[in-house]
Amino acid sequence: MNKLLGYLLSIIFYFFFFLTLVVFQPIQWVCYRFFGYKAHKVSVDFLNFFLTYCDFFLGASVKFVNQQQLPLDRPIIFVANHQSMYDIPGLIWFLRKYHVKFISKIELTKGIPSISFNLKYGGGANIDRKDSKQAVSEIIKLGRRMKEHTWSAMIFPEGTRSKDGRLKPFQIGGIATLLKVVPTALIVPVAIENSWKIVQYGAYPLSAGAQLRWTVLSPIEPADKKPEDVVAEAENQIRIKLKQLPA
Template identity: 80%
Template structure:
C-alpha cells in the first residue's frame, strides 16, 4: 500500500517541494545581497520549514526529539547517520538556533535552485572528494568560522547514504580535522530513522506513510581525547538508538 499510494501522492509532493525551491531562490538572493548573513539565514530556515513539512503530502509523520539543553555559546559538531536527501531539511529547521553548517560535495553548488545558493553562501564547506588537500583546507576554514562565530557543523561520517537504513562504520577524518581547529566543540550524535524508506522504491514513487524520526542523543565531551574514540562513541550511541549494535 505504501507504494500504491506513493504513485498517487508523489507528484503532489514533488510539485510543492520544487515549487518551494524555486520560490526561495530569489528570496535568498535578495536576503543575502541586500541584508547580509542574518537575513539570509532566516530565509534558509523558513525554506527548510516548508521543505520539511512537504513530507506531509506523502502521509509521513515527522518527529524531532531534543531533550537536551545544548549550549548556544559553544560550537557543536552534530554527528548523524545519513539515509536520504530528505534527512537534511529537518536538521536545518529544528536545529536552527545552532547555525548548523554542512560539509557538502562541491558539485552541489551548481544547478539546484535554493540549495546551491545556500551551499555557496551559507558558510559551510564545499569539498572536492577527488582533491584531499582542497577538502581538508575547506574543513579547516569551516572550523575557523565555527570558532569565530560560534557556529555548528553537521557531519555524516558514513561518507555516503545508507540506502537500506543499515548504519555504516563512521570515518573519523572530518571530525578529527574540526577538533584540531575547534577543540572545545561539543559532540552531539543525532539518530535518523526511516528516511531511507521514503526512497526505497527509487525517486518514483516515494513511499507513502512512513514514520520519520530525528532524535538528538546525549552530548559527548571530547576532553581532548583521541578523535577515533570520540567518533566510535558517537557511532555506538546512534547504533544503540537504531537497534543496530554489532555483537562482539
Template identity: 60%
Template sequence: MRKFFGYLLSPFFYLLFGIIITVFHPIQWICLKWGGYRAHKNCVDVLNWCLLSSYYVLCNRVKFKNNQQLPMDRPILFIANHQSMYDIPPLIFFLRKHHGKFISKIELTKGIPSISFNLRHGGAANIDRKDSKQSIGEILKLANNMKVKNWSAFIFPEGTRSKTGIIKPFNVGGAATILKKVPNVLVVPVAINNSWQMVRYGFFPLNTFTRMSWEVLTPIEPQGLTTEEVVAQAEARIREKVN
C-alpha cells in the same frame, strides 16, 4: 498499498518541492544582498521548514526529539547517521539556533535552485573529493568560522547514504580536523530513523505513511579523548537508537 499511494502522491510532492526551491532562490538572493548573513539565515530556516512540511503530502510524519540542554555559547559538531537527502531539512530547521553548516560535495553547489545557492553562500564546506588539498582547506575554513562566529557543523561519518537504514562504519574524516582546530567544540550525536523508507523504491514512487524520527542524543565532551574514541562513542550511541 503504500507503494500504490506513492504513485498517486509523488507527483504532487515533487511539484510542491520544486515550487518551494524555485520560489526561495530569488528570495535568498534578495535577503543576502540587502540583509546580509542574518536575513539569509532566516530565509534558509523558513525554506527548510517548508521543505520538511512537504513530506506530509506523502502522509509521512516527522518527529524531532531533543531533550538535551545544548549550550549556545560554544560550537557544536553534530554527528549523525545518513539515510536519505531528506535527512537534512529537519536538521537545519529544528537545530537552527546553532547555525549548523554542512560538509557537502562540491557537485551540489551547482544546478539545484535554493539548495546550491545556500551551499555557496551560507557557510558550508563544499569539498572536492578528488582534491584533498581543496577539501582540507574548506574544512579548515569552516572550523575557523566555528571558532570565530560560534557556528556549528553537521557531519555524516558514513560517507554515503544507507539505502537500507543499516548503519555503515563511521569514518573519522572531517571530524578529525574540526576536533583539532576547534578546541571548545561539543560533539552531539543525532540518530535518524526511517528516512530511508521514504526512498526505498527509489526516486519514484516515493514511499508513503512513513514515520520518520530525528533524536538528539547525550553530548560527548571530546577533551581527553582521541578523535577515534569520540567518533566511536557517537557511532555506538546512534546504533543503540536506530531500528
C-alpha cells in the same frame, strides 16, 4: 500499499517541494545581497521548514526529539547517520538556533534552485572528493568560521547514504580535522530513522507513510579523548538508538 499510494502522492509532493525551491531562490538572493547573513539565515530556515513539512504530502509523519540542554555559546559538531536527502531539511529547521553548517559535495553548488545558492553563500564547506587537499582546506576554513561566529557543523561520518537504513562504520577524518581547529567544540550525536524508506523504491514512486524521526542524543565532551574514541562513542549511541548493535 505504501508503494501504490506513492505513485499518486509523489506527484503532489514533488510539485510542492520544487515549488518551494523555486520560490525561495529569489528570496534568498534578496536577503543575502541586501540584508546580509542574518536575513539570509532566516530565509534558509523557513525554506527548510517548508521542505520538511512537504513530507506530509506523502502521508509521512515528522518528529524531532531533543531532550538535551545544548549550549548556545560554544560550537557544536553534530554527528548523524545519513539515510536520504530528506534527512537534511529537518536537521536545518529543528537545529536552526545552532547555525548548523554542512560539509557538501562541491557539485551541489550548481544547478539546484535554493539549495545551490545556500551551499555557496551559507558558510558551509564545499569539498571536492577527488582532491583531498582541497577538502581538508575547506573543512579547516569551516572550523575557523565556527570559532569566529560560534557556529555548528553537521557531519555524516558514514561517508555515503545508507539505502536500507543499516548503519555503516563511521569514519573519523572530518571530525578529527574539525576538532584540531575547534578543540572546544561539543560533539552531539543525532539518530535519524526511516528517512531511507521514502526512497526505498527510488526517485519514483516515493514511499508513502514513512515515520521520520530525528533524535538528539547525549553530548560528548571531546577533551582528553582521542578523535577515534569520540567517533566510536557517537556511533555507539546512534547504534543503540537504532537497535543496530554490531553482531
